[in-house]
Amino acid sequence: MKADPSVQRRLLELAGVDAELVRLAHRRRTLPEHAELTAAEEALRRAKDALVDVETRAGDLDRDIRRLERDVDAVRARTDRDQKILAGAGVGAKQAADLQHELDTLARRQSVLEDEQLEVMEQREALGMDIAHARRVLAEAEAAQAEIAQRRDAALRDIDAAEAGRRRDREQAAGGLPAELLAEYDRRRTRRGIGAALLRERRCGACRLELDRTAISALRAAPPDELAHCEECGVILVRTPESGL
Numbered sequence: 001m002k003a004d005p006s007v008q009r010r011l012l013e014l015a016g017v018d019a020e021l022v023r024l025a026h027r028r029r030t031l032p033e034h035a036e037l038t039a040a041e042e043a044l045r046r047a048k049d050a051l052v053d054v055e056t057r058a059g060d061l062d063r064d065i066r067r068l069e070r071d072v073d074a075v076r077a078r079t080d081r082d083q084k085i086l087a088g089a090g091v092g093a094k095q096a097a098d099l100q101h102e103l104d105t106l107a108r109r110q111s112v113l114e115d116e117q118l119e120v121m122e123q124r125e126a127l128g129m130d131i132a133h134a135r136r137v138l139a140e141a142e143a144a145q146a147e148i149a150q151r152r153d154a155a156l157r158d159i160d161a162a163e164a165g166r167r168r169d170r171e172q173a174a175g176g177l178p179a180e181l182l183a184e185y186d187r188r189r190t191r192r193g194i195g196a197a198l199l200r201e202r203r204c205g206a207c208r209l210e211l212d213r214t215a216i217s218a219l220r221a222a223p224p225d226e227l228a229h230c231e232e233c234g235v236i237l238v239r240t241p242e243s244g245l
């Protein structure tokens with residue numbers, strides 16, 4: 001394939017723009033915010049789980065507290081009733097003894113229930129502090145996640161803007177190039193990642209390999225408008241006075 005040396009040199013401009021587009025795409029994929037966000041989302045999930053866990057335990061204790069209150073109320077009601085009967089007229093000695101026995105049992109039962117109540121309420125109070133702590137951790141995790149997402153979005157907007165600019169540059173660089181040459185360039189770029197490179201001081205600008213004597217002689221002999229390629233990496237090699245030929 002033939003192309004005027006000045007046209008060939010314009011391929012270098014295009015390759016420069018394409019290299020920037022590749023760098024931008026790489027930057028988009030490897031933003032540190034992606035990994036930070038994954039870690040922040042994991043921390044957020046753990047914080048939510050931890051809060052649900054302590055809230056569930058608190059709910060269980062609240063139910064225990066209500067049950068104990070009902071039990072104590074029932075024992076008190078029974079005690080009141082027994083005391084009223086005992087204080088009333090016409091209670092025989094046998095019934096009075098039975099009532100007294102029951103009152104003693106009820107008093108012991110109430111004492112046990114009240115001890116249990118105290119213990120459960122202490123546990124509930126401690127759990128209240130755990131809940132407050134879990135809520136703080138969750139709020140911090142949410143704020144951290146939001147901050148990273150914001151940073152990532154800003155970085156992505158910057159990349160979007162840079163890419164839009166480079167695409168305009170590309171249109172300009174590719175505009176006016178012969179369609180056949182552009183197709184050849186794009187074919188090589190698709191296959192190798194780079195379409196064209198400058199031959200500088202006998203080295204390929206893409207793979208950096210120095211060309212051997214045979215290749216150099218062939219390039220010297222080739223007409224300037226003949227399209228040259230790197231034998232090693234396959235890019236279009238553009239010759240300029242810097243090429244060392």
Ligand SMILES: [Zn+2]
Binds near residue numbers: 230233
């Ligand atoms: Zn090469």
